[in-house]
Amino acid sequence: MTNNIKIAEAQVPEAKEMRKVYTETMIELADRNENIVALDADLTSCIGMGPFIKKYPERMFNCGIQEANMMGVAAGLSAVGKIPYVHTFGPFATRRSFDQVFLSCSYTKSNVRIIGSDPGVTAMYNGGTHMPFEDLALMRVVPEMTVLDPSDSTMLKDLMIQMADLYGVFYVRVLRKSATQIYKEGSTFEIGKAVKIREGKDATIIANGVIMVPNAIKAAEILAEKGISVRVLDMFTLKPIDKKAIIEASKDTGAIVTAENHNVINGLASAVSEVIVESDYLVPMGKVGVMDRFGQVGSLNYLIKEYGLTAEDIVKEVEKTIKRK
């Protein structure tokens, strides 16, 4: 598989909301493959699926507010050859319906894509009940699951197109609003292979998702001004994790800092450290992420500061980690 990744010159807000790209891609996929179906739990308008419903009313199953049933219906549809894309807010797609995802979808070796919207702090004013800091952790522990946290809508679109032709259970985080542009349109990615966004020699920031990848790039720029050169990896595939990229980063730069919009327990920090401790390069590692806390309401900027997810937080963690070399 060939990658064709071009990094955008400037990290500016994307013109299209991520949900718009999601829905447009769903329609594209449905045009191409009659087996593509969509399920939702009374949140079709939140993810902007109106145009899909208009075009393919018989292929959209709005299950109402019943996430457990929805996951089971998706598994059943998969058993007769359909390719279900299931959406609800992240915590309901994972935490609320965990046993149905685990057993009905995964243990049965079904073919289901689960979309959890509003990753981490982006749940904002829906607050702690709706703010998934544990969705990736839960999905990561399900055997054979592919877990993706795309960093912008160019990547989301490419991954959605790829997933349509793959078999298995996938969990994908999707922001409903506009992401920050990281990649130029038309870039293509390889599931399981991290993207080296920036080269560096003193440390590596391994980040994922719509909040932390742009913040990692910003942090790298700030550090560069201070004379510290850091590599930035976009680890959009949390599972299967790109061991090779992690080991290379340890070997080449001698220090690792992870950055995630998620609990540091069983998310990116855990996944990366699991690779490091088994490798020949036991380098110091620092982590930026939610320190085992619940969510709360607030503006995006407030929450990013409150949970220590800013570019400055990453800068501090890199400086601290480099000193431990």
Next chain:
Amino acid sequence: MDKEIKSKVERFATEIRLETLKEIKNLGFGHIGGSMSVVELLAVLYGKVMKFDPKNPKWADRDFLVVSKGHSGPAVYAALALKGFFPVEDLMTLNVDGTKLPSHCDRTMTPGIDMTTGSLGQGTSTSIGIALGNKLDKRDNYTYLVVGDGELNEGQCWEAIMFAAHHKVDNLICFVDNNKKQLDDYVENINKPFVFVDKFAAFGWDTYSVKGDDVEAIDNAITKAKTVKGKPSVIVLDTIKGQGIPFVENTFANHSIKFGETEHKEAEKMIRILEEKLKNQ
């Protein structure tokens, strides 16, 4: 029901019961209560109603069966083996290390099992997904779902029941194995079920209530259910946990029985009785 077919189905029920008993006796423990209470239903489904091809278990136009009370696996395996999905001798591998016949039904392991079940309630949703998918493809087939009366404690069942009626899933027929008991106690003493047919009717289903050991009554209800369009159907089966095996019927805690010396002796006696019965059926 044609007389000849009726005796054929009744004989098949005896065979399923006998093989199920042998499986569990051989293993020395197992979910005998809830396996026995669905024997007549399985005999009707695999002996008369369902279309399937043992040589091609994944045939797309087959009828599907989801036994959501997955612990009835031993009885389902007996029916499948007797119909040629795999050798009858394989029934002796129930739960042995590396088996393809686990306690609870598993679609990835056993030829003829259409859906993995075991975590109660989940088969309701998966069976509806199967039926919906077949409807989308305009297939002329049915999906049959078996749930336990205790299983209907699970909230997910009622989500699914609501959903199936809303989506007019009329290619789905659900059976409630109303054997009156769950693991700990009578269903009545755990979560009073009130009247199942009334509950399903209130959710918009077409409903029937029949004796669960009467193959003709089960078959007639299925025939009637198939004439109803625009809503899913439920057939509540009045059954006994351990049905047809007196020493199990008479054991209070008969969800899963561990076979001691007494049980082995009783089972041997019962095996002789069933074998004798088969000679005359």
